[in-house]
Amino acid sequence: METVVPSLRAEAAWLSLWHPDIQNEVIRREPLTLISQGDPSSLSISICEQLLLRYASKQAAAEISDDHVDARELRMFAGQQLAPGSS
Known part of the structure; x- marks a missing residue:
């Protein structure tokens, strides 16, 4: 399983804002x-959807060992555009 080097996670999340x-x-x-160390509110709606879908699929496949996400991190995704049928 490929991961991000733990000591570089914050930097990877920051660089993700400018480097596709x-x-x-x-x-x-x-x-x-990206959920815990990035700024999801700075991402486009399509990238947020992709990010959440990938997270859900990895979670369902038990590929995430520590999935602690706090309420502040989840609020960063808040937006009418992510509501069903809003596209």
Whole structure:
């Protein structure tokens, strides 16, 4: 299983805001990094959807060992655009 180097997670999340290749790799490898250390409110709706779907699929496949997400992190996703039928 490919991961993000633990000591570089914050930097990877920050760089993901400006570099789509890094963003795609972080979402593919460790979506929780962008949720917990990134700024989801700075991401486009389509990227937020991709991030949440990838997180859910990894969680369902038991590929995430520590999935602690606090309420502040979840509030960063709040927005009418993510509501069902809003697209």
